[in-house]
Amino acid sequence: MPRKLAEGVYEVGVIDWDRKLFDELIPLPHGTSYNAYLITGSEKTALIDTVNTGRAAELIENIKSLGIDSIDYVIANHGEQDHSGSIPDVLEAFPMAKVVTNQKCKDILKALLHVSDERFFVVGDGEKLQLGDKTLTFILAPWVHWPETMLTYLEEQKILFPCDLFGSHLATSRLFVESRCEIEEHAKRYYAEIMMPFRSHIVSHLEKLKNFEIKMIAPSHGPIHQKPDIILELYKEWVSDVPANKVLVLYVSMHGSTRKAVQHFVNKLLSIGIQVKQIDLAHADLGEIAIQLVDSATVILATPTVLTGAHPVAVYAAYLLNALRPKTRFVGLIVSYGWGGRAIEQVKGLLTNIKPFLFEPVYIHGLPAEKDYEAIERLAEEVKRRHETEI
Numbered sequence: 001m002p003r004k005l006a007e008g009v010y011e012v013g014v015i016d017w018d019r020k021l022f023d024e025l026i027p028l029p030h031g032t033s034y035n036a037y038l039i040t041g042s043e044k045t046a047l048i049d050t051v052n053t054g055r056a057a058e059l060i061e062n063i064k065s066l067g068i069d070s071i072d073y074v075i076a077n078h079g080e081q082d083h084s085g086s087i088p089d090v091l092e093a094f095p096m097a098k099v100v101t102n103q104k105c106k107d108i109l110k111a112l113l114h115v116s117d118e119r120f121f122v123v124g125d126g127e128k129l130q131l132g133d134k135t136l137t138f139i140l141a142p143w144v145h146w147p148e149t150m151l152t153y154l155e156e157q158k159i160l161f162p163c164d165l166f167g168s169h170l171a172t173s174r175l176f177v178e179s180r181c182e183i184e185e186h187a188k189r190y191y192a193e194i195m196m197p198f199r200s201h202i203v204s205h206l207e208k209l210k211n212f213e214i215k216m217i218a219p220s221h222g223p224i225h226q227k228p229d230i231i232l233e234l235y236k237e238w239v240s241d242v243p244a245n246k247v248l249v250l251y252v253s254m255h256g257s258t259r260k261a262v263q264h265f266v267n268k269l270l271s272i273g274i275q276v277k278q279i280d281l282a283h284a285d286l287g288e289i290a291i292q293l294v295d296s297a298t299v300i301l302a303t304p305t306v307l308t309g310a311h312p313v314a315v316y317a318a319y320l321l322n323a324l325r326p327k328t329r330f331v332g333l334i335v336s337y338g339w340g341g342r343a344i345e346q347v348k349g350l351l352t353n354i355k356p357f358l359f360e361p362v363y364i365h366g367l368p369a370e371k372d373y374e375a376i377e378r379l380a381e382e383v384k385r386r387h388e389t390e391i
Contacts, residue, residue: 002062003175005218006157008040008134012047012062014055017171022082026193027285030186031171034082035220037161038063039154041131046073046100048152048161049220053085060093070094073121073129075136076101077163078149079108083220088113100129102140104148128155139208141165143201145194158215164194165205166231168222176226184234185291186222191238192290197325199239206235243297243327245387246275250289251302252282252311257336261368261376262302265334268380274387281313289317293326297391298383299356301347305337309346318350325353330386332359332379338366357386 002010013036019028034051036059045068051059063071071094076084087109091097098121099109106120123129125140139151144165152161168186177183195202217225217232225231247269253259262278269276277292293299299321303314310318321328331351335343344361351358362379364372 002038002066005037005175005216005224006159009154009157009159010038010066011175011218011224012036012038012059012066013049014051014058015171015173016052016055019171022169025286026169027287028169029287030169032169032221033171035218035222035224037218038066038068039131039134039136040068041134043132044072044130045070046075046129046131046136047071047090047097048075049077049083049163050074050086050090052082056086056089059086060090071097072131073098073100075152075161076105076109077152077161077220078146079105079112080146081112083163084109084113087115091115091119102138102148102150104142105150108146108148125150139212141201141205141208143198144205145198153212158213160209160212160214160217160228161219162217163220165202165219166217166225166235167219170222172223174223177223177230178227180230180234183223183230187231187234188238188294189287189291190221191235192294192324193287196238196290196294197323199325199327202235203239206232206239238294241327243329243391244275244295245391246277246296247298247300247383248292248296249276249278249300249302250281250284250314250317251278251334252280252304252313253302254304254306254311257364257367258302258304258334261334261336261362261364261372264368264373265300265302265376265380268377269383272380272384274380274384281311281317286320289320290324293321293324293328296326296328297387298330298332299328300332300334300379302334303336303343303347305335305341305343308341308343310335310343314343315346315350318347322351322353328354328356329391330359330383331356332383333361334364334376334379335361336364336366336368359383
């Protein structure tokens with residue numbers, strides 16, 4: 001069902017209440033939405049983004065229910081199929097429409113969807129498109145989170161359509177965000193999983209957006225920000241270089257030895273005033289880990305030894321830490337073993353992107369003994385010292 005944002009501006013996309021996994025990788029505990037926006041000017045009509053592959057019929061029905069029988073432009077802010085997958089269906093339903101996008105996105109859409117060359121109208125950074133009494137300005141924003149992403153700004157009503165930026169995977173009947181508390185967790189999960197690896201790029205894009213007066217932000221996923229300062233302030237916090245006085249402990253334990261070490265370490269941190277989050281990797285999803293990585297100053301990875309290396313879920317956690325590139329400053333390792341191995345060298349070799357300061361690892365043979373608990377306490381004290389002096 002179409003929903004009105006402003007005069008001549010409608011959300012016509014699809015809410016996907018039941019989707020549980022994105023890209024066969026990212027858990028969606030609250031579903032998602034594929035937002036598409038219809039803008040009717042006095043002379044021309046534009047559709048900003050489409051919907052995921054397989055949901056085109058719902059999109060087209062929503063558009064036609066507004067009495068629209070012709071679309072002049074389909075604005076493609078991003079080539080990924082959850083935005084672009086229905087472009088061929090829209091072009092078939094509205095044969096006079098042109099796909100308006102930048103050159104990089106055009107190349108991607110031709111490869112992914114086989115859209116013919118003559119259906120495109122290519123624009124550059126800062127170019128405008130007139131719809132009569134409405135003007136669209138295009139803002140190139142590479143690496144949010146693909147190299148071809150652009151944002152679209154509706155000048156007269158000061159609405160920003162930022163594609164994936166400022167989004168959240170959240171299926172909800174509520175059109176607008178009313179408060180920080182209702183969106184922070186969902187938006188932070190989305191930022192952590194998708195945007196965080198490109199934090200430095202997003203910093204520059206936020207700076208660029210200061211040149212625009214923004215009264216509303218209408219992202220491609222999740223509810224719309226009628227109070228844009230809420231999401232803008234959250235992003236400023238997340239992309240800043242300053243982490244929180246917080247330790248994230250990621251662990252897995254097969255027979256209890258690693259768990260005993262972790263419990264002692266966490267209790268010591270709490271006793272000396274350090275905020276800590278403990279996550280059992282055997283039962284965690286990617287999003288749960290990613291959210292905590294956004295602002296944790298220290299990550300401690302605790303793992304038993306399997307054959308000669310770290311437990312596979314600990315290897316995955318190290319890979320994730322490296323891939324998401326959080327502002328984590330310090331990393332520590334607690335490794336238990338029975339007869340030997342090279343888990344510490346293995347994990348260190350996975351952290352090539354973030355290059356954190358590495359604490360002296362704690363290496364435990366079997367169940368933790370008194371000397372091991374002493375080493376664990378020294379690690380906790382060193383974490384505190386580093387937090388007090390370096391963040």
